[in-house]
Amino acid sequence: MTRYRTLSPPDLRVYLGAHDALGARLGGPHEGWAVREVSDGNLNHVFIVEGPAGAVCCKQSLPHVRVDPDWKMPLTRTDFEARYMRRVAPHVGHLMPALLHFDPDLHLIVMESLHHHHVLRGMLGEATALAGFSARIGEYVAQTAFFTSWRGRPFEQSMADCAAFAGNTTLTRITVDLVLTDPYRAACARNHWMTPELDATVAELQTDAALHASVSHWQERFLGAPQALLHGDLHTGSIMLHGDDVRVIDGEFALMGPIGFDAGLYVGNLLLHAAARRDHATWMADEIETFWRSFTHEYRALWETNPTSGDVGALLDAAGRHQAQAQELAMVMRDLAGFAGMEMIRRTIGYAQVSDYALCSDRTGEKEARLRALTLGRMLITRGRRIETINALLETIEEPGGF
Structure with missing residues (x-):
């Protein structure tokens, strides 16, 4: 004791x-x-x-x-x-x-104390967040990802982080269950949704073998790709703003994992807000593009400034490094898309849902918002392995069945 x-x-x-x-x-x-x-x-x-x-x-x-x-x-x-x-x-x-x-x-x-700051999720609902806040989140993900990756430091330091955060199994189990598994289980008592409005859609999600095969891929990516140290719960409720001062909080879910997981949770929550507030859809699409442009710019810049800091990629010349950057960023985008879809579904029918849906004007509006989120989430999960650029992501979001 x-x-x-x-x-x-x-x-x-x-x-x-x-x-x-x-x-x-x-x-x-x-x-x-x-x-x-x-x-x-x-x-x-x-x-x-x-x-x-x-x-x-x-x-x-x-x-x-x-x-x-x-x-x-x-x-x-x-x-x-x-x-x-x-x-x-x-x-x-x-x-x-x-x-x-x-x-x-x-x-x-x-x-x-951030007592002068406000939670981003609430600020989105009130439309008081300054446009472009996602640039800072892009920098945050790039900086944490690069400097805790196998490219950004000797492998001994990465192995030390693998050991230091491997014991965070209870919170990782929450992620594995609540984000990656429970929403697709018909008998899971922790799930809840609008009934009877969403009953048929949820039944489809929970009996779709092809969807479950894609979910299995993202489960394996989450558990089997320790690329960098993740925040592990990066959403609009774990970000606070005061003017243009942006802060990330609540890193208790930290673990080594795929870089696209943090990025995907963040983008998924912007999409959830867009599903609930159709009048904010263009704004959220702009923020997603701003996030990705900021992330890729910062990540490439750090890689160029520190080309031999880690044991992965230290032998590459400039041409090889640029090719490796393109390949890695395409991989991050694939993961981002898949995990964004997982986040949208779990926050709509799983245990811990988002308050954004309370912004809908009535029950019919909320049903339509939740259906939009489930439809787009499913698209991103099943197509994510083919989405490798920001333009491909935005086109998926904007096509019929998306936003």
Whole structure:
């Protein structure tokens, strides 16, 4: 047993006040600090603590899913998040909150407060996000992907990350089940959908052998292609904005995997928003193109600047390197398309769905939005291995049956 206990607001004040650097960041006596809970996700307790000099954000694991106390969970999930933040901060520090303190016994992260920021998903619904925010996400994915890949560093460092994040099996199991498997199982009690409106469509998805063969391909890509260190849960609810300041949060699902997984989850959530808000479809298509252009530009630039940093590709001359870049980016796009489709389906009929559908004006509008998402998701899953360019992706999105 450790000294773990679930911290209450008074406990947090005392704890932070006992650490000089954190106390100085907040200022004044700890008794006067304001503590408010801002827990928004399914898993953890999150608090903002504010003092006269500043604020911090505190995130603590619970021994169960926050929204379902009967679903037991390991406390170490914040350990993996802190490990992920430390690993990628040297490369993307300006795009994530600063890690200020981590307590491995309390499984408590103390980080920079983003209390002036707002969650991207909500900002999309309110149309308050500045257009072009996806350029920063493209940079984030490129920087984390390259510098944690076999191309961006010696294999010993990649193997160390494989070992360091291999133990994150409980959250990876959540991904394997909730994202990659459950929605296609007819008897899975965790699934739920609009009934009777979507009953026939869901039955088709859950009995389509050809679709399930494609799903199996993406399952194998997720588990069998440790290309780089992934965020693992990159969606519009794990991104916060304040003007043009973009930050990525909630890296507790971190693992080694295919680069296109993070990219696909992000793009899939933009498409889900477009399904719910038809008037935002062109905006979301522009953001998807902005994301991809930013990602590919940054990834190529890092590769050109660091051509011999890793053990993969270190022998290539300029012509060979450019050919390898084209091949790798085509592979990332294939994975992006497939995983975007998986994300669209799971967020529509699976356990953890998106709030974007609440933006629909009525039940008929919501049914149509969900059908659009399921139709496009299915297209992306089954065609993903043939989608290798941004133009091919956008054409798929825009054709009949898409958007």
